[in-house]
Amino acid sequence: MAVVKALAEKGHNVTVVTLYKPKTYHENITNVLIAPTDQLQAKFDAAMAELSSSVKSNFIQNMARLLNANRAAIDMQFGAFVDRRFTALYESNDNKFDVAILGYVFNDFQVAVGAKFKCPIIMTWVQQSMNFVDHFVGNPHEISYVPTMMNPLATGEVWNFKKRLQNFFLTTTSRIFSFALDYSMKGYYNKLVEMDSSLPPFEDMKRNVSLLFCNSYYSEGPIRPLAPATVLIGGIQVKDKPDALPKNIADFLDASHQNGAILFSLGTNVKESYVKAEAFQIIYKVLSPLKQNVIWKWGDLANTPGNASNILYQKWLPQGDILAHPNLRLFITHAGKGGMVEALYHGVPMVTIPMFADQPTNSKKIVSEGYGVEVDKLEITESILRNAISEVLTNPSYANKVKTFSRLYRDRPLSAKESVVYWTEYVIRHRGAAHIQSPLVKMNYIQSANLDVYLLILGTLFGVFKLLLLVAGYLWKRFRAAKRSKSKKE
Known part of the structure; x- marks a missing residue:
């Protein structure tokens, strides 16, 4: 919606x-x-609750849960895609769209929009570019130094053998995950083809992506090769100037000038019912005695974990505007990319409680860069959480490091909004801007990995080797025959 607003403010x-x-x-x-x-x-809520559960599980179980949640989300999206309110948009002769901007969350079937509306496609992605979206614009994925979603890379870090080996297996696993998703997405796309036989093949439509907006920036890392069609818009949701806060929140924060304030939020996708009540009681027991004021995002205001004079419960929060307040000292977060970016932009250190998806990786990035401390949701206790909060609040290194990065993050030739507007209009002006599309988009794996070239070289070398063996064998036989002939003459 921040991308949408930037374009709307420009007059689109x-x-x-x-x-x-x-x-x-x-x-x-x-x-x-x-x-x-x-x-x-209800199906989606159940899947999200399972993802957020405090049950210890292995990597395979986590991936299975993620796939289950994704399937539930896709069913919801597909239902909207075939809804009359959506189909009416492209069936009406009065509507003309210059470009379609699609939010990508493992929902490739939606590339059909380009054919339905006869316009170029721009994808938006909530993270840095990685193998899940690289293929849309032809970004090469170098396993030796380009991490997957599950493997963070500290700025300037050069992996040793162990970490490169780990990234190889994680990347391979994520590619298998991608193949499974692709198979599933093709099934959804084929359902659309059954409704409209004029739709181009699925693979052709996936090559119709003109641009990829990624919610990251170079200063975040990783430093890696990117095709020109990849545009980094990290911090797009951060406002140029914070909006005025609601009066109760403004008064609460303004009254925190002496000891500071803390913001606690687990984001919009994690409902209180997904997490065991005992965990929230632990959090309440730690937060309520603090001298800092606490703003706590809580959905059910009639049933809060407890009442304390220093805690303000709010059903909805203008998170970015709160993080911009000068009295805010700490952000307790699930480490979702949106909140993480807002905290980094405003220079607020963090205590993270990652739940699922990209959050554990984001959290490890926060810890490795010295911007905060992580608390495991499966091992949370009063002492662990209290020590984590005290560490970040009393050790100035966390605030200093995140404020240093904030200055670096803001230093760029174009703001995120300016980049969105310029490149969207660029795609419109040049009717999809096919001239900046990487050839890698149109190549299959054998071609892109040069496997056919390597096979030819190996085949040629093998042929030369066999020929040399034959020549050597022939010469050896001639030599032995000559030697025997000489022996007989003697």
Whole structure:
């Protein structure tokens, strides 16, 4: 929605199709709300609850849970895709769209939008570019120094053999995950083909992506090769100037000038019902005696973990505006990329409690760079959480490091919003900008990995080797025959 707002403020008319009521409004934005059915929403909630559970599980179980949650999310999206409120947009002769901007979360089937609306496609992705999205624009993925979502890389770090080996196996695993997703997405796409036989093949449509917006920036790392069609817009959701806070929140933060304030939020996707009540009781017992004021994002205001004079519960929070407040000293977060970026931009150190998906990797990045401390959701106790909060609040190195990075993160030739507007208009002006598409997009794995070339070279070398053996064998026989002939003459 930050991308949408940047374009709307520039004067573009933007139609947004969404499953949930957005919190971003502008006179140039038209929202088409297609809420999921109660059945699909319940299925998604159950999958998210399983992902957020405090049950210890191995890597394979975590991946299976992620796939289950993704399947539930895709069912919701596919339902919206075939809904009359959506199909009416491309069936109407009065509508003309210059470009389609698609939020990518393992939902490749939506590339059909390009054919439906007869326009180029821009993908948006919530992380740095990685193998899940590299193929859309042809970014080479060098395993020796380009990490996967599950393997963070500290700025300037050169991996030793053990870490390179680990990244090889993690990358291989994520590619298997991608193949499984691709097979699933092709099934969804084929359902669309059954409804409209004029749709191009799935593989052709995946090559129709003109641009990839990634919510990262060079200063975050990793430093890696990127095709020109990859545009880094890290911090796009951060406002140029924070909005005025609601009065109760503003008064609460302004009154925290002496000891400072703490913001605690587990994001929008983690509901209180997903987490055991005991965990929130532990958190409450740690936060309530603090001398700092605490703003706590909590959905059910009628049933809070407890009442304390230093805690303000809020159902919804203007998170970025709160993080920009000068009295905020600490952000307790699940390490979602959006909140992480806002905290880094405003120079706020963190205590992380990662839940699922990219959050454990984001958290490890925060820890490795010295921006905060991690608390394992499966091992959280009063003493562990209390010590983590005390460490970040009393050790100035965390605040100093994150403020140093904040200055670095802001230093760029174009702001994230300016980059979004420029490159979107660039794609529109040049009708998809096919001239910046990498040849890698149109190559299969054998071609891109040069396997056919290596096979030819190996075959040639083998042929030469065999020929040399034959020649050597022939010469050896001639030599022995000559030697025997000479012996007989003697």
